[in-house]
Amino acid sequence: MSERVLILAVEKKTMDHERFMYSVEELISLTETAKGEVVDVVTQKRDRIHPSLYIGTGKIEEVRALIESENIDLVIANNELSSSQVRNLEGYIDVPIIDRSQLILDIFASRAKTNEGKLQVELAQYQYLLPRLHGQGQSLSRLGGGIGTRGPGETKLESDRRHIMRRIDDLKRRLETVKNQRHQYRKRRESNRVFQMAIVGYTNAGKSTLFNRLTQSETFEENQLFATLDTTARQLKLPSGFQAIVTDTVGFMQDLPTALIAAFRSTLEEVLEADFIYHVVDASHPDHYQQQETVKRLLEDLGAEHIPMLTLYNKKDLLQTTFIPFEKPALTISAFEQADHKRILNETESLIKTLFSLEEIVLDKDEGKRLQQLQTEGIVEAIVFNEETEQYHLTVYLPEGHPLLPKSKEESEF
CATH class of the missing domain: 3.40.50.11060 (GTPase HflX, N-terminal domain)
Incomplete structure (x- = not known):
């Protein structure tokens, strides 16, 4: 009851x-x-x-x-x-x-x-x-x-303040161990050159619903505040075949308890490792502008304001009037609509291209493994097989310094 x-x-x-x-x-x-x-x-x-x-x-x-x-x-x-x-x-x-x-x-x-x-x-x-x-x-x-x-x-x-102080010290030590383990995991992801994305937003903006639809996973989603508390990471595949790791994060909120912000800082620091951010805003909420600004302010506090971002104004199905986005780049979407999922992925791919450089790469026919890597770690614009030379000619977007870049290109930079 x-x-x-x-x-x-x-x-x-x-x-x-x-x-x-x-x-x-x-x-x-x-x-x-x-x-x-x-x-x-x-x-x-x-x-x-x-x-x-x-x-x-x-x-x-x-x-x-x-x-x-x-x-x-x-x-x-x-x-x-x-x-x-x-x-x-x-x-x-x-x-x-x-x-x-x-x-x-x-x-x-x-x-x-x-x-x-x-x-x-x-x-x-x-x-x-x-x-x-x-x-x-x-x-x-x-x-x-x-x-x-x-x-x-x-x-x-x-009854025992000293016991509490000891418990706080013990919890901090245990959290430091967990944080170090997560740091090692992140370092492995970085060494594997995995593109990392984070979904952020005010609590109940629809982050988990979008995360589940884009990655076909099943994290907890409900129309409640703080439905997601634990960071979850899944693979996301873009239309070209490019693969990224996307992370769903705890919801932001105004006037969070100071102790809670401090304790969850290590979880929010996952955002700092991201190469790209989805900022989900509940466009139907009467106070959505303030909610959006709260998230932006907290991102600044974390030192994440420099990370490229796509703002997704969610819950368009609940809008009563014409909605004009405050931010750019932005899309007005419904996390439940498949057509909007495609729009998000296409826009994401276009924005990522602006972060990468366009390269011309030639591969021999027996370099199938490298070809597959280029298709998942880069954004392939065109691929042509020359039957006379038995070679693949690729036009591909790759991040700067990527190990799949031609050796001559890397050498010319030194």
Whole structure:
């Protein structure tokens, strides 16, 4: 049975009202993703958030009445709460209180599937809870009692700060080992000259749906926030036969918990290894421009803004009006339409050509293996077999310094 949830949100007078409402709607979606039922939303306009109670004392009376009349099980605040705010609020109301960050961490805890994903979530939870131990009494005593209690939240963390610090150090060491293993895997991919692509975007933009359709794979996809938490890589074949590795990444979001950004940085660093990025934007979302800018800002923070990108404005089937893309190059698509998959692959191939150089290569008839490599590691424009000389004449796009380039070309560069 789902928990009955009351949402609390403070709108500072300096905030844009529309942006505030989008943020509340996002919190409602996050709560539903965590299997909670949002019964009501209480908002308050203030010059600033109340330093000790989050909301004003007058509003607390309204909240107490709602909790009683609506049988509320849990209160979720739209902003990050300090330990003293949680403690003081729990002194007034008789139900547990968590904040937006704790809710997101809870969703991540329920969704992580790989060993690395689970380690990262656990680390983020400990780092989030450590400075708040004295304000988490009631929340932490709910042994597996619902939203906000998954993972380390199920134990009495406040009893042993030193134990938590040791656990954080242990998790960091284990994550470093996993990170090194992934780095070795990436180095192997690089040495094999595999072209790497990454799919990024705001959470629930349709990244996994597109990833599955383009690669014919079956990663988890659902109309929920944070459906994908673990990085997945698959092979992608372009119309010419050129092959790349494409990676589906965790969804971006505004106001992610700081601990979570830090813990997931190594996963997001996969984007830095990419030669090309698909940025998927939910064109049907009323706040899609801000979502797009959030992703671009996070890519800049990672140092990935220089990587060539194709922006894919997804969910065109849900658009009510004519859509004009903000970015170029861009395509307006539906991840479910096969015709759009072909458009994406054709446009991708055209853009990759601009990154490569056009080469003329001659192969003898017995160089079949090299011919096959050129067809998968380069983009072949034309191939002609000369029966008199028994040779293949290829016009092919290849990345600079590729080992399949003619030896004379490589030598001439020195």
